[in-house]
Amino acid sequence: MGGLSGINxxxxxxxxxxxxxxxxxxxNIANVNTPGYTRETLDVAESTPETVGQISYGTGVTxxxxxxxxxxxxxxxxxxENGQQTQSQGYVNTMTQVEAxxxxxxxxxxxxxxxxxxxxxxxxxxxxxxxxxRESVITSAQNLASAFNQDSTNLQTISTSLDNQVSADLxxxxxxxxxxxxxxxxxxxxxxxxxxxxxxDTAGMLQDQQxxxxxxxxxxxxxxxxxxxxxxxxxxxxxxxxxxxxxQSFVLQGQTDTTTGHLDVYSGSTNITSSLSGGxxxxxxxxxxxxxxxxxxxxxxxxxxxxxxVNAQSTAGYDASGVAGxxxxxxxxxxxxxxxxxxxxxxxxxxxxxxxxxxAAGDGSNALAMANLxxxxxxxxxxxxxxxxxxxxxxxNDVSEATSQNTAQGLVLQQxxxxxxxxxxxxxxxxxxxxxxYQQAYQASARVISTVSTLITTLMSMGVx
Amino acid sequence: xxxxxxxxxxQESLSELALTRxxxxxxxxxxxxGLRVNTPSDDPAAAAANVGVQSELANIDQYTSNxxxxxxxxxxxxxxxxxxxxxxxxxxxxxxxxxxxxxxxANKNTLATEIQSIQSELVSLANTTxxxxxxxxxxxxxxxxxxxxxxxxxxxxxxxxxSAEVAPGTEVQTSLPGSQVFGNGANxxxxxxxQVVTTLQSGGDLTTAMTNLNxxxxxxxxxxxxxxxxxxxxxxxxxxxxTDKVELSTQQNNxxxxxxxxxxxxxxQAETTRQAALSAAGKIxxxxxxxxxxxxx
Numbered sequence: 018m019g020g021l022s023g024i025n026x027x028x029x030x031x032x033x034x035x036x037x038x039x040x041x042x043x044x045n046i047a048n049v050n051t052p053g054y055t056r057e058t059l060d061v062a063e064s065t066p067e068t069v070g071q072i073s074y075g076t077g078v079t080x081x082x083x084x085x086x087x088x089x090x091x092x093x094x095x096x097x098e099n100g101q102q103t104q105s106q107g108y109v110n111t112m113t114q115v116e117a118x119x120x121x122x123x124x125x126x127x128x129x130x131x132x133x134x135x136x137x138x139x140x141x142x143x144x145x146x147x148x149x150x151r152e153s154v155i156t157s158a159q160n161l162a163s164a165f166n167q168d169s170t171n172l173q174t175i176s177t178s179l180d181n182q183v184s185a186d187l188x189x190x191x192x193x194x195x196x197x198x199x200x201x202x203x204x205x206x207x208x209x210x211x212x213x214x215x216x217x218d219t220a221g222m223l224q225d226q227q228x229x230x231x232x233x234x235x236x237x238x239x240x241x242x243x244x245x246x247x248x249x250x251x252x253x254x255x256x257x258x259x260x261x262x263x264x265q266s267f268v269l270q271g272q273t274d275t276t277t278g279h280l281d282v283y284s285g286s287t288n289i290t291s292s293l294s295g296g297x298x299x300x301x302x303x304x305x306x307x308x309x310x311x312x313x314x315x316x317x318x319x320x321x322x323x324x325x326x327v328n329a330q331s332t333a334g335y336d337a338s339g340v341a342g343x344x345x346x347x348x349x350x351x352x353x354x355x356x357x358x359x360x361x362x363x364x365x366x367x368x369x370x371x372x373x374x375x376x377a378a379g380d381g382s383n384a385l386a387m388a389n390l391x392x393x394x395x396x397x398x399x400x401x402x403x404x405x406x407x408x409x410x411x412x413x414n415d416v417s418e419a420t421s422q423n424t425a426q427g428l429v430l431q432q433x434x435x436x437x438x439x440x441x442x443x444x445x446x447x448x449x450x451x452x453x454x455y456q457q458a459y460q461a462s463a464r465v466i467s468t469v470s471t472l473i474t475t476l477m478s479m480g481v482x
Numbered sequence: 483x484x485x486x487x488x489x490x491x492x493q494e495s496l497s498e499l500a501l502t503r504x505x506x507x508x509x510x511x512x513x514x515x516g517l518r519v520n521t522p523s524d525d526p527a528a529a530a531a532n533v534g535v536q537s538e539l540a541n542i543d544q545y546t547s548n549x550x551x552x553x554x555x556x557x558x559x560x561x562x563x564x565x566x567x568x569x570x571x572x573x574x575x576x577x578x579x580x581x582x583x584x585x586x587x588a589n590k591n592t593l594a595t596e597i598q599s600i601q602s603e604l605v606s607l608a609n610t611t612x613x614x615x616x617x618x619x620x621x622x623x624x625x626x627x628x629x630x631x632x633x634x635x636x637x638x639x640x641x642x643x644x645s646a647e648v649a650p651g652t653e654v655q656t657s658l659p660g661s662q663v664f665g666n667g668a669n670x671x672x673x674x675x676x677q678v679v680t681t682l683q684s685g686g687d688l689t690t691a692m693t694n695l696n697x698x699x700x701x702x703x704x705x706x707x708x709x710x711x712x713x714x715x716x717x718x719x720x721x722x723x724x725t726d727k728v729e730l731s732t733q734q735n736n737x738x739x740x741x742x743x744x745x746x747x748x749x750x751q752a753e754t755t756r757q758a759a760l761s762a763a764g765k766i767x768x769x770x771x772x773x774x775x776x777x778x779x
Contacts, residue, residue, distance in 0.1 A: 113521075116521050116523055119522055120521055121532060121536060122517060122519065122529075122738055123520075126533065128536050128540075129540070132536070132537045132540035132541065132544075133540070136540060139544050139545075139548060140544065140548065140551075142548075142646055142647070143552055143555075144555075144613055145615075146613075146614050146615045146623050147613060147615075375621065375642065377621035377622040377623070377640055377642060378621075378623035379616070379622055379644065380621035381646070382645070385645075385646070385647055385653070388647070389647070391541075392650075402533065402537045406533035407530065409522050409530045410522070410527060410529065411526075412522055412523075412526075413521070413524075413525070413526030413529050413530070414523075414526040415523075416521075416522070417524075417526055427497075434493065435494060436488075438488045438489070438490045439485075439486050439488040439489075442488060442489045442490045444486070444489035445770035445771065445772055448772075449770060449771035449772045449775060450771065452772075453775065
């Protein structure tokens, strides 16, 4: 369309685009501090020109849409790294509690009760007829047994609280996946509408919300996100168990294993506990099934080793009345499992301690032999003290490694988030520039309209004079 | 167009602040506890080595306490034997007097009675106990020397010896059986004394009896040497243990203690860093282009 009214409509298209642009700028400024907000930009293009004879006339500007500046690959990379980081965080938090049980500097470890027990036998060997020394052997044996019992109980308590946390995490996962599925539906509809010509940024807003939810989800359970049609996403766990597909979400359930007593994670009827990777849940399960279980089994081995070696030496000797010695500790389970939790002193009377290797009451050589078991190879060629110090080193290394890993992952995550923020964050400087630019363009378009109006007035007044 | 920078500086400075806060915490904990290794994960190898060192320290304390108790026992044995030696000296003097040809039988009988009382004192010395345990009964805990109706003395203990561990891998013998110290049967100190008494009472020739008594006396003094030597050996073991303990404590210090100078410097450095980070964070984003735009146009 040529002519003056054509110019007017070109100016009008400019006005409406500038208005939309100011709208976007205003929205960006308003959301400068909104978590998860992705800045929006205008997608504008020159309108299709009109050809009159040999000459093409421009027809103004067309607003094609409002776009959120989003890098989907970066977003899913962040979700992945977030999962890794929260997993090691969950693991570190738990194992730090375990580590506190083996802090021999501050006297919480087993070293003092171990030394105390063996050394009480060494004391007895110097004066085997002393009933107070015999009494102190029983006391220190009870201290040793109850230290093992206490450590086992603590590990059990931590494990149980982990089960509760996993259960709480699972219900949060289920609520998140159902929200993500709902948003999928709305995003799909919004994008379908947008593709059919409606210039709406509804989809962008919904996607911001959705990616916030995915971030939270990835902090709980390792996720893989794939984009499907119309901006919808499919979410699965790191090992491929579906969580969200289209408008459907799949519930994860916790079920208590009857043998271990621990909570397992099920998707439908499939147990996916051991294959989980990433997220708080995986960290807690790793701490429960690997970290704590490992410490527990080492404690059991140590408790069983001490009980068995001491008992063997005890039964080789004779007590204060010349009667053949009996087990000093209750015999541990043959498999060793549960030995730390059930460790107990078997003999009740101080006179029953088999301090003598002959029937002579003044003989303390068997007590000395029992005392010397502290430096005798027990398991894997290690004596009890070595085995215990190895346990301390294992726990310490575990926490220290997981902490460094966690710190490194935190830095990577931070780097990625900065990268995302560089791309998608709102810059007030930039918005200020946009504000001036679009304001001036708006003023210019308005001036065009008033100029055209003057021209028309001039034209109209021609006939009047 | 240049690379777009992250417009949100707060997030970045927040993690920087958290990091400096953590460094400050660590430094503060090290200064306040004096320990570099506060949990096993601070230095797993040092924490594990520390377990070994602590148990060695506990063992040294135990060896020291064993030495104290064994030394006391040996000292009592030593002084008991000293008394026994004095008594035997007295008996030898009486016996020598009895051998004098000017002695009347009545005087000899008096001497015999004196020697008999020496013998009974000697028997009670030989039955000395220390903390409820007979010192000269071997490893049995029955009264080792029993005086029979006919005046003879029988040994009822056994011939085993007891020992105690006083240093890693070092066991010392802590007693001698009574049968070795005082002799057994016909070769015992008591039998020699009896022989002197009987000979004095019968007025016979004392030469053989006195020779036997002297031999028994020599035997007893030679056994006493064991007690004296053992006590002095234990003293040198104890001083070895004290040196060892100092070394272990030094080792423990090196393992887990913090170098205070370094820790305090670290703390100050962490505080400075934190303050710098805080003031940097305080200056972030106070201005943007919007501040410079005219309010009306």
